[in-house]
Amino acid sequence: MSRFARSWQVLFWEEPDYGAAEPHLVTTMCQETGVSVATPQLPHGLSRAEEAAALKLLVDEAVGSPGKPVVRWYYTPMMLPFSEHVAADCVVYDCMDELANFKGAPPELLPLEQRLIEQADLVFTGGYSLYEAKRDRHPAVHPFPSSVDAAHFAVARTVGVEPADQANILGPRLGFYGVVDERMDLALLAEIADARPEWSLVIVGPVVKISEADLPRRANIHYLGGKQYAELPDYLRGWDVALMPFAINEATRFISPTKTPEYLAAGCPVVSTPITDVIRHYGDLEAVKIAGTPAEFIAGCEAALALRKDPEWLRPVDVMLKTISWDLSFRAMANLIEEAIATSEHVQPVVSPVVWPSERPQAYDVMIVGAGFAGAVMAERLANDAGKRVLVVDRRPHVAGNAFDRLDDAGVLIHQYGPHIFHTNSADVFDYLSQFTEWRQYEHRVLADVDGKLVPMPINRNTLNLLYGLNLETEEEAAAFLASRAEPVDVVRTSADVVISAVGRELYETFFQGYTRKQWGMDPSELDKSVTSRVPTRTNTDDRYFTDTFQAMPAEGYTKMFERMLDHPNIDLLLGVDFCEAREAYPHKHLVFTGPIDEYFGYCYGKLPYRSLEFRHEIKDVEQHQPVAVINYPSESTPYTRITEYKHLTGQVSDRTSITYEYPSAEGDPYYPIPRPENQALFKRYEALALAQGDVSFVGRLATYRYYNMDQVVGQALATYRRLAARWAEQDALELPATQAA
Ligand code: FAD
Ligand code: UDP
Numbered sequence: 001m002s003r004f005a006r007s008w009q010v011l012f013w014e015e016p017d018y019g020a021a022e023p024h025l026v027t028t029m030c031q032e033t034g035v036s037v038a039t040p041q042l043p044h045g046l047s048r049a050e051e052a053a054a055l056k057l058l059v060d061e062a063v064g065s066p067g068k069p070v071v072r073w074y075y076t077p078m079m080l081p082f083s084e085h086v087a088a089d090c091v092v093y094d095c096m097d098e099l100a101n102f103k104g105a106p107p108e109l110l111p112l113e114q115r116l117i118e119q120a121d122l123v124f125t126g127g128y129s130l131y132e133a134k135r136d137r138h139p140a141v142h143p144f145p146s147s148v149d150a151a152h153f154a155v156a157r158t159v160g161v162e163p164a165d166q167a168n169i170l171g172p173r174l175g176f177y178g179v180v181d182e183r184m185d186l187a188l189l190a191e192i193a194d195a196r197p198e199w200s201l202v203i204v205g206p207v208v209k210i211s212e213a214d215l216p217r218r219a220n221i222h223y224l225g226g227k228q229y230a231e232l233p234d235y236l237r238g239w240d241v242a243l244m245p246f247a248i249n250e251a252t253r254f255i256s257p258t259k260t261p262e263y264l265a266a267g268c269p270v271v272s273t274p275i276t277d278v279i280r281h282y283g284d285l286e287a288v289k290i291a292g293t294p295a296e297f298i299a300g301c302e303a304a305l306a307l308r309k310d311p312e313w314l315r316p317v318d319v320m321l322k323t324i325s326w327d328l329s330f331r332a333m334a335n336l337i338e339e340a341i342a343t344s345e346h347v348q349p350v351v352s353p354v355v356w357p358s359e360r361p362q363a364y365d366v367m368i369v370g371a372g373f374a375g376a377v378m379a380e381r382l383a384n385d386a387g388k389r390v391l392v393v394d395r396r397p398h399v400a401g402n403a404f405d406r407l408d409d410a411g412v413l414i415h416q417y418g419p420h421i422f423h424t425n426s427a428d429v430f431d432y433l434s435q436f437t438e439w440r441q442y443e444h445r446v447l448a449d450v451d452g453k454l455v456p457m458p459i460n461r462n463t464l465n466l467l468y469g470l471n472l473e474t475e476e477e478a479a480a481f482l483a484s485r486a487e488p489v490d491v492v493r494t495s496a497d498v499v500i501s502a503v504g505r506e507l508y509e510t511f512f513q514g515y516t517r518k519q520w521g522m523d524p525s526e527l528d529k530s531v532t533s534r535v536p537t538r539t540n541t542d543d544r545y546f547t548d549t550f551q552a553m554p555a556e557g558y559t560k561m562f563e564r565m566l567d568h569p570n571i572d573l574l575l576g577v578d579f580c581e582a583r584e585a586y587p588h589k590h591l592v593f594t595g596p597i598d599e600y601f602g603y604c605y606g607k608l609p610y611r612s613l614e615f616r617h618e619i620k621d622v623e624q625h626q627p628v629a630v631i632n633y634p635s636e637s638t639p640y641t642r643i644t645e646y647k648h649l650t651g652q653v654s655d656r657t658s659i660t661y662e663y664p665s666a667e668g669d670p671y672y673p674i675p676r677p678e679n680q681a682l683f684k685r686y687e688a689l690a691l692a693q694g695d696v697s698f699v700g701r702l703a704t705y706r707y708y709n710m711d712q713v714v715g716q717a718l719a720t721y722r723r724l725a726a727r728w729a730e731q732d733a734l735e736l737p738a739t740q741a742a
Contacts (some may be wrong), residue, residue: 128280146261271301366590486500659721
């Protein structure tokens with residue numbers, strides 16, 4: 001901020017002080033840096049909404065009409081509700097920590113963070129782990145790991161006066177400075193103090209959120225309280241080793257402690273618990289010891305004390321320190337901001353009202369992870385039928401999971417994650433979904449491109465006639481033709497067996513081998529027979545892809561249908577938020593998990609293989625691109641598997657048309673569980689863990705590792721709900737007599 005203040009007017013907005021008679025602002029200018037600091041003064045007892053309204057007026061008063069570019073810069077999403085109406089040329093979210101994982105994080109923090117990410121032009125992260133956690137949520141995320149004012153801290157390497165409260169503490173001294181809160185491993189501190197009574201532990205910093213009574217008290221632990229930034233080098237000067245005794249927990253998963261380079265600049269070797277970003281950036285330095293257990297930590301301190309005897313250890317430290325500085329970070333940030341300002345339109349933002357926690361329950365009956373078919377059906381049933389309070393969380397910024405559709409720039413309703421054609425034989429499933437959508441009758445037809453010739457797929461009598469120049473007229477003739485080519489096998493086991501035993505090797509190679517190799521990254525002979533069994537062979541001329549009783553597309557699209565399913569007063573929706581962020585923040589009695597089951601269990605048995613796809617969406621300046629909705633490209637010489645043209649699915653009329661290419665890939669979102677015996681065996685191990693979790697239900701394609709169609713997922717979710725409701729009813733019946741007795 002001080003660097004920005006050299007060329008900008010910087011107003012730093014603080015948390016309010018309470019106790020004033022009327023809301024007003026106290027603004028002071030820091031003489032040294034030129035940064036103005038505004039501290040709102042508010043009366044006690046305002047509701048959250050009233051407080052936001054009061055702060056909004058104070059912000060307007062402070063900002064006025066600047067007549068020059070405005071940057072809104074956020075260190076916390078909590079400041080958004082009273083400032084997001086301010087027209088800005090650039091909005092920066094400078095994310096320094098995963099604040100939602102901190103003790104006492106307010107429940108509205110995550111939805112506000114998503115709102116901020118949607119508004120932000122730039123997202124900066126205070127470290128690489130945070131960058132990895134945020135980079136998929138915004139197109140312009142930039143990591144800025146901690147930097148250092150090396151000259152400021154290097155003063156500690158020179159002779160100076162000892163601060164009075166440290167002067168009488170005996171050496172060797174092992175010091176820590178920073179906020180003392182739930183991130184500190186207090187038990188570790190106590191163990192070090194007990195194991196080495198001859199060492200003195202010096203703790204500088206305010207105690208926040210945790211009770212003073214929880215701090216370990218020992219003769220050789222000295223809590224000196226908070227100090228000014230300017231004073232830190234004087235304390236560091238008297239330390240032999242600097243400590244980072246962080247607990248390894250949710251609150252420290254993403255931290256990138258700024259104190260690491262500061263300690264080093266001050267000439268102190270460092271001992272740290274295994275914080276990911278410390279290992280990543282400093283783990284190779286001899287001066288930084290990483291210690292996973294108390295015994296290792298003590299050994300690390302001993303090694304660090306020994307290191308100080310020979311000044312050589314500082315040489316690689318100083319080389320490293322030359323590569324980082326706040327000036328470099330500032331310059332890079334300022335360039336990005338200037339670029340954003342150059343393209344800004346400075347429009348007044350239109351913002352919808354924030355839902356405050358008083359209007360949102362603090363605890364839910366059920367948390368549902370995933371807003372796809374599995375999650376949405378469970379949410380609808382639990383809210384509508386069982387009257388439960390439900391929170392649905394999805395890491396994507398939209399509902400509908402893989403079935404998500406949206407209007408593109410040509411106004412065509414496209415499927416973001418590839419074509420989804422609804423078909424089912426289940427009247428129950430069709431009737432259930434019909435409550436939330438009208439339908440457009442549609443029967444799916446697919447052609448395969450064989451050397452430029454378009455022929456019906458699945459293989460039918462016309463396919464054979466077109467391909468071989470035949471004139472097979474009856475089902476019997478077609479069956480006899482196929483039988484003459486088929487190569488029967490004793491046991492049909494693989495996806496190659498299924499096809500070769502029905503149509504022979506040549507048709508197998510033409511239509512299935514290349515396509516499957518591309519789609520799955522392996523030969524059909526390596527895949528379970530269930531994969532190619534999905535596609536039949538016909539001797540008649542039926543050219544529909546599916547023969548199910550019900551075949552139709554939701555008239556206004558899948559997303560609209562999902563919005564109606566989830567539109568219930570008992571359902572809250574949290575989009576753009578990962579389960580790991582929400583799990584602690586929103587207490588719940590039961591969990592429905594529809595994400596990958598191996599992810600839920602922390603990949604404890606290793607990763608389950610999934611196949612992925614990349615989608616290339618294009619708008620063409622022609623009315624029609626191809627004669628049917630989907631053309632398959634079975635040849636291995638074409639990199640994509642199929643092209644979909646959506647207007648066939650929607651019946652929309654337009655001068656332009658929208659198409660999607662599908663490129664199979666090993667990397668990316670998990671789309672297809674890969675049906676192979678060993679994968680099923682690995683899934684079974686995870687399933688055994690799942691069955692042991694009484695208060696978690698696993699539902700859907702990823703959570704049950706099944707290559708399910710949409711209707712099968714709906715059926716599975718409806719059945720899971722019925723079982724769960726019956727179990728709860730049984731439990732309630734058992735509890736009832738006791739309640740009545742009471
Ligand atoms: P998903 O739709 O995958 O939903 C799971 C949701 O959970 C996702 O939105 C994900 O973001 C979220 N999630 C996962 N982990 C977390 C986490 N840790 N935190 C927060 N959120 C999380 N079926 C048909 O019937 N007809 C078709 O034509 C058809 N075509 C398809 C084409 C393609 C390219 C693909 C990939 C699938 C197709 N399917 C089709 C299958 C269909 O997509 C699935 O059956 C259906 O979408 C599965 O629903 P689900 O709820 O189980 O999973
Ligand atoms: N398949 C193929 N050629 C085709 C169509 C399908 O080899 O022209 C194989 C391929 O292995 C594919 C499987 O059959 O993955 C199932 O096809 P389906 O159309 O049911 O796949 P979906 O896209 O619905 O998962």
